[in-house]
Amino acid sequence: xxxxxxxxxxxxxxxxxxxxxxxxxxxxxxxxxxxxxxxxxxxxxxxxxxxxxxxxxxxxxxxxxxxxxxxxxxxxxxxxxxxxxxxxxxxxxxxxxxxxxxxxxxxxxxxxxxxxxxxxxxxxxxxxxxxxxxxxxxxxxxxxxxxxxxxxxxxxxxxxxxxxxxxxxxxxxxxxxxxxxxxxxxxxxxxxxxxxxxxxxxxxxxxxxxxxxxxxxxxxxxxxxxxxxxxxxxxxxxxxxxxxxxxxxxxxxxxxxxxxxxxxxxxxxxxxxxxxx
Numbered sequence: 001x002x003x004x005x006x007x008x009x010x011x012x013x014x015x016x017x018x019x020x021x022x023x024x025x026x027x028x029x030x031x032x033x034x035x036x037x038x039x040x041x042x043x044x045x046x047x048x049x050x051x052x053x054x055x056x057x058x059x060x061x062x063x064x065x066x067x068x069x070x071x072x073x074x075x076x077x078x079x080x081x082x083x084x085x086x087x088x089x090x091x092x093x094x095x096x097x098x099x100x101x102x103x104x105x106x107x108x109x110x111x112x113x114x115x116x117x118x119x120x121x122x123x124x125x126x127x128x129x130x131x132x133x134x135x136x137x138x139x140x141x142x143x144x145x146x147x148x149x150x151x152x153x154x155x156x157x158x159x160x161x162x163x164x165x166x167x168x169x170x171x172x173x174x175x176x177x178x179x180x181x182x183x184x185x186x187x188x189x190x191x192x193x194x195x196x197x198x199x200x201x202x203x204x205x206x207x208x209x210x211x212x213x214x215x216x217x218x219x220x221x222x223x224x225x226x227x228x229x230x231x232x233x234x235x236x237x238x239x240x241x242x243x244x245x246x247x248x249x250x251x252x253x254x255x256x257x258x259x260x261x262x263x264x265x266x267x268x269x270x271x272x273x274x275x276x277x
Contacts (some may be wrong), residue, residue, distance in 0.1 A: 002031070002051045002078055004265045005063060009071035010264050011037050011044040018066040019046065026050035026059065027090050034277035035192050043269050047277040049050035073220065074265075078107070081159035081263050084152050085113045086166040087120055090230040093164035093185055094120060096252035097259065106256075111155040114148060136168065150227060152178075160262055163217070164255065166242060172219045180269055185255040199247060203240035211242055212232055212251040214258030215267060225274045227258035227267060256274075 007019065016035055023030055028050040037265045060075040067073065094113065100106050109234040112130035113120070119129045132151045135145040152158060163184040176183065187193075188211035193201040202210065211231030218224040230250050234243055261267055261276055268275040 001055065002049065003054075003056060003059065004074075004076045004078060004269070005046075005050060005059070006074040006265060007044070007046040007048075007063065007067065007071065008078065008268055008270065010068045012068060012260055015067065019048070019063055021047070022059075022062050022066060023050055024060070026052060026054045028054060030125075032106075036275055038275070041271065043270060045275045045277075047266065047268075053092075059109075076255075076265050080107050080109050080263075082109050082111050082155065082157050083162055083263075084111050084155060084158050085158045085162045085164050085261075086148075087113060087115045087164045089119050089169040090165040090167075090248075091120060091123060092248045093145060093252045093255050095123065096256050097162065097164060098124070100256055102127060107192070108259070111158065112151075114151050115142070115166075116148075117144045121173045132137045140169065140171070144168075145171055149177055156206055160196075160259070162255070162259060165251070166205065169221065170217060175217055175219055180216060183214060183227065183255070183258055184217050184222070184224070185212060185214050185251050185258075187211070187251065188213050189230065189249070190267050197240075199244040200240040203238075203243055206236070208233060208235065210247050210250070212247065212254040214254045218272070223272075225272050226267050227261060227274055227276070228254050230254050230257075 031049040033048045037044050048254055056075050060073050064073050081107055101110055110129050112132055113124050114132045116136045118133040124131045134147045134151050144158055161178055161182045187198055187200050189198045209231045213226055214228045215226045216224040232250055233244055266277050
């Protein structure tokens with residue numbers, strides 16, 4: 001049996017040796033191992049992939065016994081995680097995820113797509129994935145969000161919610177409902193270019209680099225722990241529409257990259273930051 005062992009603990013001498021000894025005592029083969037110490041916060045992070053004949057709960061208990069009392073230990077059996085995608089009108093980020101999923105590149109079961117418009121349903125239906133439209137028209141934000149939450153909870157065991165250019169601000173209630181489970185993508189101009197048409201604002205300012213940021217969602221708009229980023233160069237010859245087109249290309253790649261990291265249990269969240277192995 002293969003397991004991913006994720007450890008987050010206060011640092012002290014000998015932790016790698018202690019954990020490795022547990023693996024050895026259970027006759028486990030270490031397929032990969034990564035560790036990092038944040039010296040400023042005295043935090044130790046470790047991700048190991050092991051293979052062998054051992055009960056998951058027993059392995060977790062044995063690892064915890066050799067670590068500081070406040071340590072967090074997760075022993076995860078690699079398998080496809082369940083995700084729900086949220087979208088509004090833009091197709092590029094959603095389409096990239098669906099195509100990658102169809103090609104077998106993501107360790108995920110896409111349970112459904114939830115949107116406040118029905119515009120993308122014809123495209124999503126080509127992939128035989130359920131599509132739920134929850135219109136916001138005529139509803140207060142809280143009432144609409146309640147219906148969104150109900151739609152998501154109609155699926156069982158949702159591991160992650162992916163905001164594939166979902167263009168409505170989420171309330172603290174929604175974030176709390178799915179804490180550390182919501183992954184968002186936005187153009188990297190924020191907070192420098194806030195509001196309508198950031199690419200036009202960037203063009204008017206004469207920027208030379210554009211990009212995208214994927215992050216977990218918290219209650220501070222677009223300021224959650226960053227998972228992945230990328231940039232491309234632009235110049236005076238690019239119109240704001242050229243920037244928008246190129247920016248969308250970056251957005252979809254960065255979002256899929258971030259999702260893949262989450263699905264493979266490579267992310268540790270702490271202090272509004274991430275450690276990624």
